[in-house]
Amino acid sequence: MALAHRQLGALPKQIPSESLIPEQSLGDLIGISQVMQKVYALIHRVSQFRFPVLILGESGTGKELVARAIHSESQRRLCPFVPVDCGTLVPALIESELFGHMKGAFTGATDNKRGLLETAKGGTLFLDEIGELHLGMQVKLLRAIQEQEIRPVGANALIRTDVRIIAATNCDLEKAVRAGAFRQDLYFRLNIVQIKLSPLRNRREDIPQLIGLFLERFADLQPSIHGISEEATRRLTAYEWPGNVRELENAIEHALALGSGSMIEVCDLPSSIQSDSLVEIADEKEPLSLRVLERRAIYRALTQTNGDVVAAARILCMGKTTMYRKLKEYGVKRNGGPTGRISD
Numbered sequence: 001m002a003l004a005h006r007q008l009g010a011l012p013k014q015i016p017s018e019s020l021i022p023e024q025s026l027g028d029l030i031g032i033s034q035v036m037q038k039v040y041a042l043i044h045r046v047s048q049f050r051f052p053v054l055i056l057g058e059s060g061t062g063k064e065l066v067a068r069a070i071h072s073e074s075q076r077r078l079c080p081f082v083p084v085d086c087g088t089l090v091p092a093l094i095e096s097e098l099f100g101h102m103k104g105a106f107t108g109a110t111d112n113k114r115g116l117l118e119t120a121k122g123g124t125l126f127l128d129e130i131g132e133l134h135l136g137m138q139v140k141l142l143r144a145i146q147e148q149e150i151r152p153v154g155a156n157a158l159i160r161t162d163v164r165i166i167a168a169t170n171c172d173l174e175k176a177v178r179a180g181a182f183r184q185d186l187y188f189r190l191n192i193v194q195i196k197l198s199p200l201r202n203r204r205e206d207i208p209q210l211i212g213l214f215l216e217r218f219a220d221l222q223p224s225i226h227g228i229s230e231e232a233t234r235r236l237t238a239y240e241w242p243g244n245v246r247e248l249e250n251a252i253e254h255a256l257a258l259g260s261g262s263m264i265e266v267c268d269l270p271s272s273i274q275s276d277s278l279v280e281i282a283d284e285k286e287p288l289s290l291r292v293l294e295r296r297a298i299y300r301a302l303t304q305t306n307g308d309v310v311a312a313a314r315i316l317c318m319g320k321t322t323m324y325r326k327l328k329e330y331g332v333k334r335n336g337g338p339t340g341r342i343s344d
Helices: 034-046 063-073 091-099 135-147 173-178 184-190 204-217 230-238 244-258 271-281 290-304 309-315 320-330
Strands: 053-056 081-085 124-128 164-169 193-196
Touching (some): 034 193, 063 124, 063 164, 091 135, 135 184, 173 184, 204 230, 290 309, 309 320
Parallel strands (some): 053 164, 053 193
């Protein structure tokens, strides 16, 4: 039986589409795409309330950034934002971490300790990778959310809490519920509003803006680099980004660390991105020989650089001497740019 939930991956009916004001960013979120505009609109709306929010998306799409933006836009922004990675909590200590403990409650409990739910009082508790929380703790978390009170390990008295819960996961919680790995009642309690983040490959128009952000962020790594070439930007935009925004950030940091010119070129990018984008040189669906791909790559690079052999060689990560030899081998004219078509 399909699980019922309120999914707000699209704009709620209460928010007319004409009310969307294009935004470049929100908090640390960056993007001008339509899907990001919808995310911004949802953040503005749900931040005004205290009900739980469930954020879904692949790893690296920025789920914690969305949670922080909701907190920053809310009336709770002056109180703590406490992030918790449920996947890294030691099973034997999860209850103590979330609810706290009293001195002497167990071996090693030498002092009273406030739990994260109490630490976040008045603010927001962000439970990342909520799907990793074991069933026993799911029961206690559900009670804490519903009753707004907790009992530290070893304590007799209950403590009132005032905290907003935002949870996130990259797994299919509905499937986990059907498999008995996640409690249905907790799922419904967390899933009052759902925000689903699109992978980077589905919002490629945001990639140039993200590149600019990361170039600025890591500028100190290589002060001599002042930008990125058109071809390198094209390769980055065409890449599939299985690791999403986090992988793009790592790619720019990699390029700045290894780059030696005034701009990031294709050969400065991680090898996985270079090799992945080679297939785009060919328009045909049928496989082509490496020789044909190389000829087309050379022609394309020379066209882009208006016949500048050195610049074209750098784009292709090819030595200057090798480039001249290839030009002679393939009969490419370079005066004023390539004038002949490289045949197959």
